[in-house]
Amino acid sequence: MRVLHYLALIWLVLLASLTFSAPWLPLASFEEMDFFNEAQFPNESNWLGTDGMGRDMLSRVVHGAQVSLAVAIASPLIGLLVGGGLGLLAGYFRGWLEQLALVIMDTMLAFPALIFALLAVTYLGPSLVNVILVMGVLSIPAFARVVRGQVLLIVNLEYVTAAKALGVNHSQILMRHVIPNIFPAVASFFLTVMATMVVAEGALGFLGLSVPPPQPSWGSMIAEGREYLEDAPHISVIPSMAIFLTLLSLNLIKEKQET
């Protein structure tokens, strides 16, 4: 099993470095069409083949990874900062602030997530920034819940009470005693949300509501490949495998981190 965790790390590091170095890599263009070279299987000049419009699949997968990674990292950060901050304050200070936060969070959780994302992205207009914002907002209530739950577990422990009795001020207790102790659980949850974000961005892309073309995203590539499923299944299968490996890696690392 340990080998698997290393493989998972290697995949994520490889993906991230490919993503960041994409502009300097000798990749084919992701938008240049070649109608004499449509739906080619992987071969020497196009390592992962070409899509239905003759565009290089390798280049599109790498550029699609940019979108997935951007959403997978930036959106949970929004959720962590806003939702986590709210959960921290709600769990630490309790009272009406907590009640208010809980009602807002319940409503957000009851709103079917995909419907919210579809509506918000359509209304705001599909773009990378809007997708990141919408997904970030969607992850707020979950972070608030998890962080509040963790804070409640430790806020009455002896060392917190002792710190309070010694007259340490609230912000120092939060920074020195509370946050470091909830960190492992929240970090593990962060990985879960990252995986969810990759799926959600894929779903939006699949419905044509992620980044606008010609910028590829894994979800939109899968959707485009549907027409060619019978004769050139690699067009859909390759981005599917990219999503699968990324999710599996995140899940494996999370399992490892929890034990």
Place this chain on the structure above:
Amino acid sequence: MMWTGWAQRALRLTVVLFLVLLLTQAMTLLVPGDLAVMILGENASLEALAQLRKELALDQPLLDRFLQWLGAALEGDLGVSLQTGQPVAQLIAERFLVSFELMLYATGLALILALLVSVLAVSRVGTWLDRFCSFMALGLISIPGFSLGLFLILFFALMLGWFPATGYRLWSEGVVAHLSSLFLPALALALVEAPVYFRILRTDMGETLKRPFVMTARAKGVSKWGVLIRHVLRPSLVTLITVIGLNVGHLVGGAVIIETLFALPGMGRLLVGAVYAKDLFLVQGIVLVVALVYIIVNMLVDALYLVLYPQARGVERQR
């Protein structure tokens, strides 16, 4: 005593429903610029725009607009579709049963799979089989529904030809044709849910196995499978039922994708079409129905929970 808690929860869910609907309406504020122009496009005539603004009551404040809609909705009038002019209630009614059936079908398949595999895994706790099942579940969780659906089409429809790739057959076209046209989409949804249920059951049953009453039952001569099913599986079902209720929301989201992929005439596809066309009343109507189903299912689950598990009376349920 035990039902007051239930009534309180039901009341809270109703408040949440109200807020969800208000939020749906308020989300139109996200549109940069003129809503009417966004719906009809830049080239729409001034008369058409004025007509639409009147239809949507855009000259009134958001809250008034919402209360008007809500008042009509309570009398069963959900407005008309901006695309076709048909009543929203009728459009939804035509599509509702397909989605509902798909949801039942998928939940049934997911339950059968999860129950079988988790009992199998627990019967060989700690062996390679147990670990294999857990690993497969982790793998399956890592495949999003749209990829899963696509692989199923590729394998079972295009390569083996056992099931149709897309399209929906009515009951009147034959029971077999109907059920097999829904099988792959239901399986795709089920394979997303099943590993989640499996992991909950496996963890829960693993804990129960360590309890003394399990050994007592074994010592009294109850067979291994008898103990597993009657003493270990049964208490775990309570947790599972709660999770299934909460998962209805996920299923709705998943169904939007799966219905699109398999070209099923359900509410999910209706919603995608409505969102693309900015058909506001239709969107609002679908959100209402989806949220209502979610709330009704969860109230039923809560009631079932109280009936199955009377010990829970007075104890607040943990999520």
